[in-house]
Amino acid sequence: MRETKRHSGYFAVVKRECLILTSRPLYLFAALIFPLFALFFMTTIFGNGMIENIPVGIVDEDESTMSHEIERLCSAVPEIRVTERFANTAEARDALLSKKIYGYLIIPHNFQEDVEANRNTTLTLCYHYAFLSVGSEVMQGFLNALRIIAVTPLQQTTEFLGVNDETLETLASPISISSHPLYNPALNYSSYLTFPYFWVLFQILILLNIAYSFGNDFNDKRKIVECLKTGNDKFVNVILGKLTPYILIFTSIAIFANVLMFDIMDFDLHSKITSMITICFLFIMATCSISLFLFSIYSHLPIIISFISMFGSLGATFAGVTFPVNAMYPIFEKLSLLFPIRHFVVITDYLRYESHAFLYCWKSILMLISFNILIILATILLKRRMNKAIELKPLN
Structure with missing residues (x-):
C-alpha cells in the first residue's frame, strides 16, 4: 500500500508538470518547438554542404x-x-x-x-x-x-623540343600525391558540423529549461507546499516527477534528430543508430543533472539563469568542434572535463567514424554516467533549503 502511494505521488507530480507545460505556451515553446526549429535550421543552413561560387x-x-x-x-x-x-x-x-x-x-x-x-x-x-x-x-x-x-611556359618549351604531354606532366610534377580525405570524402561541411552544432545549442536549451522549471516552483513557498502535497510529501517524487516530462521530450527530440541526420540525410555513421540514441540519452541525463545541481547551489533565478547560460556558452568552446581541446592551454583542457558536451562530442565522433568506438571512448561514457551523481547531491541540497523555506518538519 505504501509502495502504491509513493508511485501515485510520483505520477501526480509528472501529471502536474505536464499540465504546466501545456497550459503555458512559453514553456512548451522553449522545451519542444524551439529545439525542433533549431534542428531544422541546423540541418538546412549549410545547403548542399559545399562552399561554392x-x-x-x-x-x-x-x-x-x-x-x-x-x-x-x-x-x-x-x-x-x-x-x-x-x-x-x-x-x-x-x-x-x-x-x-x-x-x-x-x-x-x-x-x-x-x-x-x-x-x-x-x-x-x-x-x-x-x-x-x-x-x-x-x-x-x-x-x-x-x-x-x-606550366604554360614549360609547355611551350617542351613542344618546341618535341616532348609529348605525358612526359611534360612527369616533368612538371615528378612526385604524384594520392590524397584520401577520410571519414568525409565528399568534403561536406554539413556532415561534420551540423550534428555537433545542434547538440551544442540543444545543451544550452536543456540547461535553461531545467533550471527555469525548478526555479519557478522552488522560489515560491506556496508552490513548494503544493509540489510536496502532490508528491505525497516525498521530495524524491518531486525531483523525479518534475524531471521526467522534460527528459521524455528531450529524448524524443534526440531520437528524431538521429533519424533525420543519419537515416534521411544519410550522414556518415559507422555504428548502429541505437548506440547514438543511447549516448544522446546519457548526455541529456548528464546535462539535466548539471542544471539541477547548479540551481541547488544558488537559487536566485535571474542570476543562476545567467550563470547557466555562460556555462552552456563555455561548453560550446570546450566541445572542441571548432578548435581542438588538446591545442588549448593545459588548464583549459582539464576544465573541459567538467562539461558533458565535451564527452558527448568525443563519444559521437568515434561512433560516427569508427566501428569499434567503445575501445576508444569508454572513459568518456563513464564520465557521462557519473554526472548523474549530481542529481543525488542536488536533491540533498534542495531538501535542506526547502526545509528552511517552509519551516516544517523534515521532508522524507
Whole structure:
C-alpha cells in the first residue's frame, strides 16, 4: 500500500508538470518547438554542404590575352566566381574589407610578355583569412585555376623540343600525391558540423529549461507546499516527477534528430543508430543533472539563469568542434572535463567514424554516467533549503 502511494505521488507530480507545460505556451515553446526549429535550421543552413561560387575579383594590370584566359579559368572552378574587375589594388582592397569579395588576384603589367620571354613573373593572390573555411576555399580555388597557367611556359618549351604531354606532366610534377580525405570524402561541411552544432545549442536549451522549471516552483513557498502535497510529501517524487516530462521530450527530440541526420540525410555513421540514441540519452541525463545541481547551489533565478547560460556558452568552446581541446592551454583542457558536451562530442565522433568506438571512448561514457551523481547531491541540497523555506518538519 505504501509502495502504491509513493508511485501515485510520483505520477501526480509528472501529471502536474505536464499540465504546466501545456497550459503555458512559453514553456512548451522553449522545451519542444524551439529545439525542433533549431534542428531544422541546423540541418538546412549549410545547403548542399559545399562552399561554392565565393565572390572574388581580378586586378588586371596587363589586359592581355593571357590575363583574360586566367580570368576565364578562375571562373571555371566551382569554389570561386569572378564577380568584380578592378582598375587598381586600392579598389580591390576596399571591396575585400567591405566583404563584397573574399579574395582578389593581381595580374601585373607585362605579364604575358614576361611569360613568353621566359622571365620570372609573379601573380599576387590576396584573400580574406579571418574566415578560415572561406579563406581556405578561395585559396584552393585560385590555386586550382592557376596550376594550368603555371606550366604554360614549360609547355611551350617542351613542344618546341618535341616532348609529348605525358612526359611534360612527369616533368612538371615528378612526385604524384594520392590524397584520401577520410571519414568525409565528399568534403561536406554539413556532415561534420551540423550534428555537433545542434547538440551544442540543444545543451544550452536543456540547461535553461531545467533550471527555469525548478526555479519557478522552488522560489515560491506556496508552490513548494503544493509540489510536496502532490508528491505525497516525498521530495524524491518531486525531483523525479518534475524531471521526467522534460527528459521524455528531450529524448524524443534526440531520437528524431538521429533519424533525420543519419537515416534521411544519410550522414556518415559507422555504428548502429541505437548506440547514438543511447549516448544522446546519457548526455541529456548528464546535462539535466548539471542544471539541477547548479540551481541547488544558488537559487536566485535571474542570476543562476545567467550563470547557466555562460556555462552552456563555455561548453560550446570546450566541445572542441571548432578548435581542438588538446591545442588549448593545459588548464583549459582539464576544465573541459567538467562539461558533458565535451564527452558527448568525443563519444559521437568515434561512433560516427569508427566501428569499434567503445575501445576508444569508454572513459568518456563513464564520465557521462557519473554526472548523474549530481542529481543525488542536488536533491540533498534542495531538501535542506526547502526545509528552511517552509519551516516544517523534515521532508522524507
